[in-house]
Amino acid sequence: MRPSFTLLRTDGAARRGQIQTTRGTIETPAFMACATAATVKALSPDQVHATGAEIILSNTYHLMLRPGAERIRRLGGLHEFMKWPWPILTDSGGYQVMSLSELAKITEQGVTFRSHVDGSAHELTPERAVEIQALLGSDIQMVLDECTPFPATREVAEASMQRSMRWAERARAAFLKRTDVNGLGQFGIVQGSIYPELRTRSLEALLPLDFEGHAVGGLAVGEGQEAMFTVLDGIVPLMPQEKPRYLMGVGKPDDIVGSVMRGIDLFDCVLPTRSGRHGQAFTWDGPVNLKNARFAEDLSPLDPDSECPASSLYSRAYLHHLVRSGEMLGAVLLSWHNLAFFQTVLRGLRLAIERGEGQRFSRGFLERYRPLRAEFA
Amino acid sequence: MRPSFTLLRTDGAARRGQIQTTRGTIETPAFMACATAATVKALSPDQVHATGAEIILSNTYHLMLRPGAERIRRLGGLHEFMKWPWPILTDSGGYQVMSLSELAKITEQGVTFRSHVDGSAHELTPERAVEIQALLGSDIQMVLDECTPFPATREVAEASMQRSMRWAERARAAFLKRTDVNGLGQFGIVQGSIYPELRTRSLEALLPLDFEGHAVGGLAVGEGQEAMFTVLDGIVPLMPQEKPRYLMGVGKPDDIVGSVMRGIDLFDCVLPTRSGRHGQAFTWDGPVNLKNARFAEDLSPLDPDSECPASSLYSRAYLHHLVRSGEMLGAVLLSWHNLAFFQTVLRGLRLAIERGEGQRFSRGFLERYRPLRAEFA
Numbered sequence: 217m218r219p220s221f222t223l224l225r226t227d228g229a230a231r232r233g234q235i236q237t238t239r240g241t242i243e244t245p246a247f248m249a250c251a252t253a254a255t256v257k258a259l260s261p262d263q264v265h266a267t268g269a270e271i272i273l274s275n276t277y278h279l280m281l282r283p284g285a286e287r288i289r290r291l292g293g294l295h296e297f298m299k300w301p302w303p304i305l306t307d308s309g310g311y312q313v314m315s316l317s318e319l320a321k322i323t324e325q326g327v328t329f330r331s332h333v334d335g336s337a338h339e340l341t342p343e344r345a346v347e348i349q350a351l352l353g354s355d356i357q358m359v360l361d362e363c364t365p366f367p368a369t370r371e372v373a374e375a376s377m378q379r380s381m382r383w384a385e386r387a388r389a390a391f392l393k394r395t396d397v398n399g400l401g402q403f404g405i406v407q408g409s410i411y412p413e414l415r416t417r418s419l420e421a422l423l424p425l426d427f428e429g430h431a432v433g434g435l436a437v438g439e440g441q442e443a444m445f446t447v448l449d450g451i452v453p454l455m456p457q458e459k460p461r462y463l464m465g466v467g468k469p470d471d472i473v474g475s476v477m478r479g480i481d482l483f484d485c486v487l488p489t490r491s492g493r494h495g496q497a498f499t500w501d502g503p504v505n506l507k508n509a510r511f512a513e514d515l516s517p518l519d520p521d522s523e524c525p526a527s528s529l530y531s532r533a534y535l536h537h538l539v540r541s542g543e544m545l546g547a548v549l550l551s552w553h554n555l556a557f558f559q560t561v562l563r564g565l566r567l568a569i570e571r572g573e574g575q576r577f578s579r580g581f582l583e584r585y586r587p588l589r590a591e592f593a
Numbered sequence: 594m595r596p597s598f599t600l601l602r603t604d605g606a607a608r609r610g611q612i613q614t615t616r617g618t619i620e621t622p623a624f625m626a627c628a629t630a631a632t633v634k635a636l637s638p639d640q641v642h643a644t645g646a647e648i649i650l651s652n653t654y655h656l657m658l659r660p661g662a663e664r665i666r667r668l669g670g671l672h673e674f675m676k677w678p679w680p681i682l683t684d685s686g687g688y689q690v691m692s693l694s695e696l697a698k699i700t701e702q703g704v705t706f707r708s709h710v711d712g713s714a715h716e717l718t719p720e721r722a723v724e725i726q727a728l729l730g731s732d733i734q735m736v737l738d739e740c741t742p743f744p745a746t747r748e749v750a751e752a753s754m755q756r757s758m759r760w761a762e763r764a765r766a767a768f769l770k771r772t773d774v775n776g777l778g779q780f781g782i783v784q785g786s787i788y789p790e791l792r793t794r795s796l797e798a799l800l801p802l803d804f805e806g807h808a809v810g811g812l813a814v815g816e817g818q819e820a821m822f823t824v825l826d827g828i829v830p831l832m833p834q835e836k837p838r839y840l841m842g843v844g845k846p847d848d849i850v851g852s853v854m855r856g857i858d859l860f861d862c863v864l865p866t867r868s869g870r871h872g873q874a875f876t877w878d879g880p881v882n883l884k885n886a887r888f889a890e891d892l893s894p895l896d897p898d899s900e901c902p903a904s905s906l907y908s909r910a911y912l913h914h915l916v917r918s919g920e921m922l923g924a925v926l927l928s929w930h931n932l933a934f935f936q937t938v939l940r941g942l943r944l945a946i947e948r949g950e951g952q953r954f955s956r957g958f959l960e961r962y963r964p965l966r967a968e969f970a
Contacts, residue, residue: 253914253918253920254911254914255915255918255920255922257920257921257922258921258922258925259922260902260922260925260926262902282914282917282918283889283910283913283914283917287889287890290890291890291892291908291910291911292892297908297910297911297914298911299906299907299911493921512660512664513664513667513668515668515669525637525639529676530676531668531674533660533668533674534631534668534674534675534676537630537631537659537660537674538632540659540660541630541632541659543630543632543634544634544635544870544921544924544925545632545634545635545636545637547921548635548637548921548925549637
């Protein structure tokens with residue numbers, strides 16, 4: 217059985233659903249914490265799971281270079297390696313190859329590049345990306361795509377999208393041929409930059425391949441929230457109702473709320489953990505920087521109603537002290553709190569959609585409507 | 594009621610006891626994790642407590658500079674600030690002033706220096722060290738002493754010891770005059786470098802002051818284990834039986850085992866957490882560096898019998914990957930494991946002394962006798 221999707225109810229364009237996998241059910245809309253190099257940075261799996269996370273994302277690019285996909289297979293697979301027994305989605309590595317590696321060269325065959333870790337030469341093709349993700353044993357694979365630069369002319373965006381669609385076809389064929397992906401799934405990725413017609417043609421190319429889900433790629437690359445929402449307004453209504461929709465690399469809490477209201481089910485972003493390592497905390501009154509002197513004697517916790525100790529146990533004064541002193545525990549607690557905050561927002565969204573109150577939640581959230589915290593708990 | 598000590602039984606020079614404080618009982622011999630700047634580096638209080646730690650040590654020097662003792666008092670005291678409700682011992686700051694601060698000048702009155710954090714001018718006197726520790730609310734204070742350099746001639750060591758003894762008298766008077774130290778205690782510190790007669794005279798100077806416990810200071814400063822044990826062999830038998838004995842800044846597991854066998858009850862050291870941040874783990878087969886390539890596919894955990902997840906859940910291969918990748922979780926897990934390992938060794942020592950098998954434990958430990966792990970659990 218491949219992962220499947222159950223649509224529980226809709227509220228306007230917003231959807232409340234479930235993704236069933238052999239490793240557990242994911243209540244959607246859902247946010248995936250990023251476990252880039254087989255660890256959600258600074259946190260243990262039980263801390264991540266305690267925030268309510270039901271699925272995490274890990275990175276093919278990082279893991280193929282270190283410790284290597286074959287090694288992870290020998291060690292029992294990614295879940296066993298990092299002691300995360302719940303679902304894992306892996307990206308295809310395409311984005312990181314272009315942003316992190318050296319001497320990346322794209323041909324119709326795939327991408328060759330040198331590792332940013334040790335300079336070693338590597339090749340990533342649609343087929344190899346499938347193989348690596350199968351070796352990792354991830355529950356949901358992403359197809360290798362070409363990361364269209366932004367901004368891109370229509371011509372560049374079209375050529376790039378078309379190559380990604382040819383790659384998607386190769387990736388799907390490679391995936392379906394494998395005997396070690398029972399129970400696992402694969403998502404296709406809609407490309408086409410900010411051009412509605414290209415997005416539509418991209419989706420049309422993916423549909424016959426019958427992926428277990430569809431992602432919207434190539435956004436959150438500098439186009440801004442308004443342009444991103446415009447793309448979603450155009451393409452999401454055309455995406456199959458009966459399959460999950462994943463907006464890759466998004467985003468800020470207000471990006472997520474707005475995208476859920478447009479019909480997106482799944483998100484991932486490094487923002488909560490990266491911000492946490494830099495002293496920033498997300499709160500129901502907006503983001504705050506704990507370095508700020510105004511927190512030096514602030515005895516209030518970041519979110520007194522949270523079940524996460526990082527949110528409710530420690531005072532802002534203590535977090536301020538940890539951040540100012542460069543103490544690792546500051547990064548740990550703020551990463552943990554931020555993940556818990558994101559999960560709380562997603563839980564609030566799920567509850568609001570169930571009640572048909574998605575619009576009210578969305579409006580209240582964007583106005584930083586503090587009482588929401590209690591109302592949608 | 595000041596903290597008190599109950600001697601439960603002896604085994605040769607080794608002692609099994611309890612320190613009673615208003616915040617809880619400490620089973621001795623005991624190891625104190627270092628919470629230098631109001632945090633055991635990289636770990637949350639519940640992780641530290643889960644290792645079996647019943648008391649931690651925090652640093653007057655660091656806290657007086659940041660966030661400041663008066664601020665911590667306003668925030669409810671150190672226990673409340675860092676959410677560690679169990680006993681805390683604080684040092685006097687003397688050691689760090691000499692090793693970390695700038696432009697430190699010692700006079701009979703005390704020490705003036707500039708902060709290594711922001712260059713601000715400060716003074717630390719025996720009386721001010723008492724006041725700071727009272728503001729922090731630590732359960733056990735240490736008197737301010739002069740950190741005798743090593744090596745030191747007999748003349749230098751004698752003059753330094755005598756000043757420390759005059760300071761100890763002032764510190765005790767200041768402590769007993771305070772009205773905000775009910776239930777709290779103060780330890781005197783025996784100095785005198787490697788000179789047995791100076792050590793004896795130092796102890797004799799402290800005895801009339803009736804401290805709640807005595808520390809041996811000025812060791813683990815480069816003299817080596819043999820010289821350290823020689824000092825202990827000379828002075829510990831003269832120390833009062835009815836009060837706890839604390840060997841400051843010690844040490845490696847074999848230092849601790851050897852010192853317990855010589856009658857020491859209490860230890861502190863940054864070694865487990867500092868080593869953990871540098872990829873080193875303590876095991877029943879001796880210390881290992883997880884960076885080493887031989888761990889790349891080692892599926893065994895660091896200590897399968899441990900209750901600490903950092904010791905028993907994760908494979909050495911995963912820890913190797915985290916350390917190699919510079920991931921914060923590597924520092925967290927190795928710090929946690931090392932603290933758990935130290936606590937397990939101390940628990941083994943306590944059990945061995947209760948059974949009159951201290952010598953067997955000590956011999957077995959120093960021969961890296963693996964089966965000990967199961968036998969003294």
